[in-house]
Ligand SMILES: CC(=O)N[C@H]1[C@@H](OP(=O)(O)OP(=O)(O)OC[C@H]2O[C@@H](n3ccc(=O)[nH]c3=O)[C@H](O)[C@@H]2O)O[C@H](CO)[C@@H](O)[C@@H]1O[C@H](C)C(=O)N[C@@H](C)C(=O)N[C@H](CCC(=O)O)C(=O)O
């Protein structure tokens with residue numbers, strides 16, 4: 497990455513408001529990090545007071561690894577190495593990083609997509625349309641980071657600010673012009689996107705999630721709203737979502753609305769849903785266009801409206817946009833069909849919120865003649881309040897449910913299952929007839945496939961594209977799609 501030069505600490509610090517220091521700041525800074533383990537010679541280490549531990553405890557390690565200066569939000573004593581005290585380390589990290597990398601987002605058209613569900617899908621749709629228009633794109637999100645044709649696995653939906661700025665700089669250097677990225681509520685709350693120059697902001701929807709992190713639903717909404725207050729560029733907003741009103745009220749720039757139910761700038765009518773996809777008539781700006789999408793479910797009509805609205809607002813014609821959106825074959829792990837020639841349907845889906853699960857099961861109802869057999873659990877160390885709600889949805893919208901484990905992280909899988917059962921018992925469903933519990937996820941998937949008859953559909957919810965599970969804090973390889981394929985091959989060979 498030849499573009500990135502060293503910067504003098506005194507130059508870098510101009511972005512921060514801090515007290516004058518009687519220290520020598522004529523120091524070359526070679527890089528910035530918030531993790532002492534990643535410090536290299538000449539780095540600036542930013543100590544963050546975390547949720548689990550405290551970066552200030554690792555300052556000595558950072559210096560040992562080569563840190564030449566420290567940013568801290570607590571009073572600390574260090575010999576020789578300059579320490580710059582700030583109000584808020586995460587904010588400082590974002591400001592310093594943007595400056596260090598030369599404000600790369602200013603040279604890019606950056607589209608930020610936020611909402612509880614549909615972020616990944618919407619970003620993939622936007623990317624597909626832009627690529628079809630001959631644009632060199634970058635993508636940042638849950639599944640992958642893509643820089644032109646180069647791909648890297650992502651560890652988070654929205655990277656930490658310094659990593660994000662580095663990715664932008666790399667994109668700019670590689671000739672990318674448009675970046676489409678997912679913006680999580682965590683990122684907004686923790687200032688990971690502070691200083692990003694967004695050109696468009698997209699709101700998909702808001703429903704219950706992440707109440708382990710945000711203190712209340714109102715706080716969750718307030719975090720999302722931040723994105724729409726960052727600048728005066730157009731926002732593309734789903735006005736069928738009740739929370740859109742609050743967002744529109746605070747949005748600074750023009751609002752481009754989309755909807756299925758009400759008059760809006762972009763509206764979908766005459767929607768038809770099949771297992772293979774959806775079709776609808778798009779009405780936008782006096783124009784009418786037939787859209788055929790290879791992704792199914794009404795929720796994907798919303799995702800496609802969000803994507804079309806965004807690309808349309810960038811000045812492209814609807815006819816050109818249509819070509820790109822109709823080409824996309826699917827998004828990994830999102831309503832992904834597993835087909836080994838069996839007579840019944842098998843779907844793997846990443847739904848991990850009550851709303852997502854409801855949408856997926858309702859979508860399956862639109863074209864399934866037989867039973868919906870649903871395999872689901874809930875992630876560990878995350879929002880516990882959604883567990884009983886997902887339990888209730890599983891047994892009311894599914895015809896038969898297998899409750900199992902789903903990435904329990906540090907928790908005991910059976911404790912999570914007990915939380916899910918609280919929602920099921922309320923509905924008076926009968927264990928054994930309407931649902932069963934199989935703690936081991938692979939066994940649960942195999943059992944569902946064994947139980948399915950022609951016309952049925954097995955819906956395996958939760959892990960989607962992910963290829964691991966964390967059990968008792970240990971990461972193990974696990975892919976719902978592979979387990980399902982193996983079980984299907986077992987059936988066809990009679991094992
Ligand atoms: C809740 C949350 O977002 N936590 C983030 C937070 O972690 P934390 O405050 O607990 O960090 P910590 O472990 O206490 O450590 C504090 C500081 O000490 C540093 N440290 C620690 C150990 C050491 O030896 N040396 C050292 O310097 C750490 O690097 C850190 O800077 O700050 C860390 C550094 O930036 C993040 O990596 C971490 O994300 C964790 C991995 C995470 O799982 N985040 C998830 C919940 C998240 O952000 N998810 C959203 C998507 C949600 C969705 O839509 O599904 C996302 O955008 O990915």
Ligand SMILES: Nc1ncnc2c1ncn2[C@@H]1O[C@H](COP(=O)(O)OP(=O)(O)OP(=O)(O)O)[C@@H](O)[C@H]1O
Nearest residue numbers: 612613614615616617638795830845846847852855
């Ligand atoms: N617009 C939508 N409304 C409701 N549910 C949706 C919508 N789009 C997708 N879903 C459901 O949510 C699941 C995840 O979709 P997607 O990955 O696009 O969302 P996301 O917001 O990126 O989620 P995450 O940030 O957790 O990865 C899908 O598999 C589907 O079940």
